[in-house]
Amino acid sequence: MKILVTNDDGISSPGLWAAVEALRPLGELFVVAPDREQSGVGASLTLHMPIRASQIAPLVSGHCDGVHAFSVEGTPGDCCVLALEHLVGEVDLVVSGINKGSNLASDVILSGTVGATLHSYLRGYPSIAISVAALKNTRFDVASPLLAVLANELEQAGLDWPFLINVNVPNDPPDAIAGIEITRLGRKSWTETVREEEDSRRKYYWISRNRAIGEEEPVGTDVCSVENHKISITPLDFDLTRSDQIHTLSMVLKDVYDRLLRKQDEL
Numbered sequence: 150m151k152i153l154v155t156n157d158d159g160i161s162s163p164g165l166w167a168a169v170e171a172l173r174p175l176g177e178l179f180v181v182a183p184d185r186e187q188s189g190v191g192a193s194l195t196l197h198m199p200i201r202a203s204q205i206a207p208l209v210s211g212h213c214d215g216v217h218a219f220s221v222e223g224t225p226g227d228c229c230v231l232a233l234e235h236l237v238g239e240v241d242l243v244v245s246g247i248n249k250g251s252n253l254a255s256d257v258i259l260s261g262t263v264g265a266t267l268h269s270y271l272r273g274y275p276s277i278a279i280s281v282a283a284l285k286n287t288r289f290d291v292a293s294p295l296l297a298v299l300a301n302e303l304e305q306a307g308l309d310w311p312f313l314i315n316v317n318v319p320n321d322p323p324d325a326i327a328g329i330e331i332t333r334l335g336r337k338s339w340t341e342t343v344r345e346e347e348d349s350r351r352k353y354y355w356i357s358r359n360r361a362i363g364e365e366e367p368v369g370t371d372v373c374s375v376e377n378h379k380i381s382i383t384p385l386d387f388d389l390t391r392s393d394q395i396h397t398l399s400m401v402l403k404d405v406y407d408r409l410l411r412k413q414d415e416l
């Protein structure tokens with residue numbers, strides 16, 4: 150199996166190399182990751198400046214056979230596009246992570262971990278985004294073997310259907326994990342506050358994601374699973390359509406086009 154591994158925590162992040170170690174027995178690995186942390190950049194691409202990539206020695210134990218690594222001056226999305234369109238070409242599976250910190254509910258919109266996989270999923274590649282729910286003292290002793298098992302099971306099932314799964318693992322020791330649930334995205338999220346500071350010349354601002362919004366999450370959501378010490382696996386898609394409002398909105402806005410035509414006639 151040919152596997153592309155990327156992340157948003159950067160090429161030197163231990164989670165990235167924990168993923169690589171776990172997936173090594175499955176085939177040939179191509180690590181294409183940002184040269185620095187890019188958490189929170191979502192699926193963004195660098196379109197206004199060139200991107201440089203340097204081949205580096207893989208940070209793996211023992212020999213490096215079958216592992217190729219590139220450090221990229223760009224976003225996780227850049228890494229994925231650069232790899233699939235140029236550096237690596239077609240692969241059987243794309244993995245992004247293992248991220249430090251959860252990517253739950255509406256966080257998936259901002260997540261660079263998920264953002265990278267949106268580009269591979271869009272191209273029809275089976276894609277896995279994987280995160281551990283802790284920014285500090287993050288442990289990979291559950292996420293890492295889980296990734297190997299998941300990749301194996303999905304390969305057995307055939308990788309000929311495009312999927313994007315978002316995996317979140319509680320930061321618990323293996324014996325404290327209560328199970329695995331296939332979930333939907335919750336709605337709980339963080340909003341931002343802005344702190345104003347001043348240096349010797351001018352003002353500057355820090356945006357922090359530190360204000361929780363949303364209610365208790367119902368059973369079946371990714372947030373609820375992780376809170377209950379269960380691994381959450383959510384199948385994702387780009388479709389942000391709120392289907393239940395299509396009918397209401399067409400009623401509310403039914404005269405808009407006629408009014409637009411009249412407005413244009415007046416001008």
Ligand code: MN
Pocket residue numbers: 157158187188189248249250261262
């Ligand atoms: Mn990150």
